[in-house]
Amino acid sequence: MMRFYHFWFEPASECVRLALGAKAIEHERIIPDYDDDETFFELGVARQVPVLLWDDGRVHTDSQIILRALDAYRPDPPLFGPLQDAQWQALQAWRAQAAGLLERLYAPVRPAYRGLGDHPSHLASYKASLAARFGVSLEELANDRYGVYAQLDALTQFKALGAFLAQHRFYAGTFSAADVLLAADLFALQLQDGITLPIDIMYYFERVQDVCGVDLRDGLIGG
Incomplete structure (x- = not known):
């Protein structure tokens, strides 16, 4: 199961949370402590959110890259199809x-x-x-x-x-x-x-x- 690391107070995290909800993608949601450097060190990224850890080990930290990856993973409903x-x-x-x-x-x-x-x-x-x-x-x-x-x-x-x-x-x-x-x-x-x-x-x-x-x-x- 993919893991989604986020803080409630970061808009980029909320963007991904909305997209995961829209696509009804099952995931584990993890909210690290604000000063938790160890978790992010283990993920191999800077202390920032969102972080999406895929089942195959891929790690994405850019919300817009995550949106496109989620669209490829589960095309329906499309996030980018309606957009000119x-x-x-x-x-x-x-x-x-x-x-x-x-x-x-x-x-x-x-x-x-x-x-x-x-x-x-x-x-x-x-x-x-x-x-x-x-x-x-x-x-x-x-x-x-x-x-x-x-x-x-x-x-x-x-x-x-x-x-x-x-x-x-x-x-x-x-x-x-x-x-x-x-x-x-x-x-x-x-x-x-x-x-x-x-x-x-x-x-x-x-x-x-x-x-x-x-x-x-x-x-x-x-x-």
Whole structure:
């Protein structure tokens, strides 16, 4: 049985979790400790998630490579068949532009998840990593959320995106790899205090979760 290593608080992990659910692929789910270097050393990869260990010993750590590998392993339902190349490239271009903004918005909400916010030493390590990476504290990142979200909204046009998704139901009109990426990218934004995504995007999250049989609220402390 394939093994899926993930953290609840990493969007790339949630993307793979959605895809595994959509394809109803049996797997063992493993959630290492945040500071567990030994497990990743044994896998032969850096301490990062997701990690998908196949029955034949292959190890994949890139979420988009994993999506294509899962599509080859179990073609139905197809993740890439419904997507036109132009649609996929447009999504990839947006993700490249939005990545830095999304990361600054994710940073303050990760402690809302089990395995981080409920473990004092893990949380302390996480806060130290943020200070080293961004040069500011977790609290300062949280205080900056409105300005960063405004930049992301200017790039994304959330209201227009919500209207598009309400009309077409899914990014390509039919459920696809684009939806597992987009839902995983955006879902945690609603955990930011004072930030409200358009209701049409919230309904979109529900449609994606229904197709995948996955609840993106899993892993939330108290959830």
